[in-house]
Amino acid sequence: MIEFHRVSKTYRGVRALDDVSFTVPPGTLTGFLGPNGAGKSTALRILAGLARPTSGSATVLGRPYAKLARPGYEVGTLLDAGALHPGRTGREVLTLGALLLGLPRVRVGEVLELVGLSGKEAGQTVGRYSLGMRQRLGIGHALLGRPRALVLDEPANGLDPQGIRWMRELLRGLADSGCAVLLSSHLLHEVEQVADHIVMIGRGRVLAQGSLDELGRGRSLEQTFLDLTADTDRSPA
Numbered sequence: 001m002i003e004f005h006r007v008s009k010t011y012r013g014v015r016a017l018d019d020v021s022f023t024v025p026p027g028t029l030t031g032f033l034g035p036n037g038a039g040k041s042t043a044l045r046i047l048a049g050l051a052r053p054t055s056g057s058a059t060v061l062g063r064p065y066a067k068l069a070r071p072g073y074e075v076g077t078l079l080d081a082g083a084l085h086p087g088r089t090g091r092e093v094l095t096l097g098a099l100l101l102g103l104p105r106v107r108v109g110e111v112l113e114l115v116g117l118s119g120k121e122a123g124q125t126v127g128r129y130s131l132g133m134r135q136r137l138g139i140g141h142a143l144l145g146r147p148r149a150l151v152l153d154e155p156a157n158g159l160d161p162q163g164i165r166w167m168r169e170l171l172r173g174l175a176d177s178g179c180a181v182l183l184s185s186h187l188l189h190e191v192e193q194v195a196d197h198i199v200m201i202g203r204g205r206v207l208a209q210g211s212l213d214e215l216g217r218g219r220s221l222e223q224t225f226l227d228l229t230a231d232t233d234r235s236p237a
């Protein structure tokens with residue numbers, strides 16, 4: 001279970017998040033949508049312990065990230081695939097992650113297979129990877145410990161159509177096997193195909209949340225998004 005409870009965040013007078021509350025129960029996939037600057041990354045960074053809320057709490061399995069006993073087994077995060085060290089090979093990135101979690105090395109091979117990186121690709125440095133390959137590696141890194149919650153910021157960036165379909169099936173399968181998945185994306189059509197629940201934010205506030213049916217009432221997700229965000233410009237109040 002992922003839970004945001006009345007989370008607000010102010011950066012030097014800029015209100016990036018304003019009283020945001022929603023939950024992602026186990027076994028479900030929530031699409032987190034909003035225009036540029038709406039506050040999505042800020043919310044996910046708070047959840048992953050990379051920023052502190054000004055007020056409210058964001059928890060995974062009932063605890064803030066910093067208080068998780070075994071974070072790598074409890075929540076997997078991919079917030080910025082560009083942050084992987086360019087000088088390490090894909091295999092090294094995963095091996096370091098596995099060592100940190102006390103996992104056997106065999107898990108590295110399993111994860112490489114899961115994310116579709118070949119042995120040859122795993123031996124290349126990340127600096128030579130395409131954005132799509134970095135996303136696959138980043139998702140693999142997040143999945144090393146078979147976490148019970150997964151938080152992904154724009155994971156489809158850079159993936160080709162096959163890659164997007166692969167990711168959709170992977171995330172749906174993880175949710176169906178009990179994982180709580182929270183996914184931010186600008187690809188409304190993709191989210192529409194994979195999510196069971198949607199949270200839309202604009203200018204730091206939750207504009208709407210619910211199932212696709214509840215939100216759309218016969219309209220496409222894109223139309224609902226455009227209608228709801230029409231009067232929210234890029235910057236928060």
Ligand SMILES: Nc1ncnc2c1ncn2[C@@H]1O[C@H](COP(=O)(O)OP(=O)(O)OP(=O)(O)O)[C@@H](O)[C@H]1O
Pocket residue numbers: 011012014015016034035036037038039040041042043234235236
């Ligand atoms: N470290 C920071 N310092 C100051 N302001 C920040 C910081 N991080 C984010 N902001 C501001 O908070 C607001 C929300 O930004 P955030 O990156 O969370 O939005 P987003 O929905 O992820 O946008 P995008 O879709 O463009 O990635 C923006 O106005 C942004 O400028």
